[in-house]
Amino acid sequence: MEKLMVTVAEVAQMLGVCRNRVYELIYSGQLASVKMGRSRRIAVDELKRFVAASTEAAA
Known part of the structure; x- marks a missing residue:
């Protein structure tokens, strides 16, 4: 899975x-995360969105 x-x-x-x-x-708000206890987790879908948006902005 x-x-x-x-x-x-x-x-x-x-x-x-x-x-860091x-x-x-x-x-900075560019990458959304969820706080779980004392650590942070990033949804894979959010990471894909961030990469796609960064790629579009660079082009």
């Missing part, structure tokens, strides 16, 4: 950036 949500560390690895950059994206 495919994951529905991923951790900040997993997003950082997928995007090829550091975890992912937190910057979250706190």
Whole structure:
């Protein structure tokens, strides 16, 4: 079964950036996340939306 949500560390690895950059994206409102206890999770669909929007903006 495919994951529905991923951790900040997993997003950082997928995007090829550091975890701090992912937190910057979250706190700036560019990437939506859900707080679960003391950690944050990002929906895979949200990550795909963010990548698509970033790609369109760069073009």
